[in-house]
Amino acid sequence: MRNVRIAIVTALALGALAQAQGTLTIYSGRSQGLVDPLVKQFQAETGIRVNVKYGRDAELLAALQEEGSRSPADIFWANTSGALGAAQQLMIKLPASITSKPSGFVPGSGTWTPLSIRFRVLAYNTQKFKPEQFPQSVMELPQQTQLKGRIGWTPTYSSFQDFIAAMILVHGETKTKEWLEGMKRLEPKVYPSNPPMMEAIRAGEIDVALTNHYYIQRFLKAGYPIGTYYFAKGDVGSLALVTGAGVLKSSKNVSSATRFLTWLLSPKAQQFFPGELFEYPVVKGAILPTTLNPLEDILARGPKIDFEKLQLDNALKVLREAGLL
Secondary structure, three states: OHHHHHHHHHHHHHHHHHHHHOOEEEEEOOOHHHHHHHHHHHHHHHOOOEEEEEOOHHHHHHHHHHHHHHOOOOEEEEOOHHHHHHOHHHEOOOOHHHHOOOOOOOOOOOOOEEEEEEEEEEEEEOOOOOHHHOOOOHHHHHHOHHHOOOEEEOOOOHHHHHHHHHHHHHHOHHHHHHHHHHHHOOOOEEOOOHHHHHHHHHHOOOOEEEEEHHHHHHHHHOOOOEEEEOOOOOOHHHOEEEEEEEEEOOOOOHHHHHHHHHHHOOHHHHHHHHHHHOOEEOOOOOOOOOOOOOHHHHHOOOOOOOHHHOOHHHHHHHHHHOOOO
């Protein structure tokens, strides 16, 4: 009976705390299937109720810009750093207690914090291709005529758009447009997101695909013959992409919002990224699956860029002009 009373008192206390702190509203470019367990765990541990609006980065960013100070959102949790850079003026400067936790990728503005790291790679059917058959640079991919009709990509997906923004930053708009036109001549199959594209490799619909590393890891875990090809060191095809989040100026609940970001950088939450999603953590100490290369090795592969210089709007413009959006 005493345990029941304690449980009731605890529940009432959590409810009162949640009411006092209000509901935390998050606009999330990360899909519900990926991050909902984290949101539920945070709610369970803190008693703070969380309402999440899921969508694509570009859509949510457009909504935030339209809503301005009237936005009900407290946090923008983006799938790409390009979207976070574009939202910089909408977010407050985060306290050092948050920005000091990640071991890298913290933006100079201090308006958002990285939360996990993914890498752009080429996925391929290991029963049909060997790594030595692929070029050293993703920029040379359009010349691989043997891939005509057998390659997949995701032009409408946010991480691909971040990749295009990085290509513009590294190689310029003209070369990026030429690359897109060259890729179109390979007649790539278009997919709305990465999981169905990986499934297409498994089913034999395509043989290779431009994707993020962690999608391949999930199919490897299921026993499918899908390999990971990394382009040469410094190549934009091996780009590191970070997810991240910031507190919006429109927030009426800054205390709970900063608490949520602090929690996402805690050892428990950071372990979720490699343990469940096969993404790399941004805080040291997490245990990586044996199928993942050490983070230091992977970081040396990608080009060194300033993520706040990624222009998502420009990438979207180039993709529209190429007829891909």
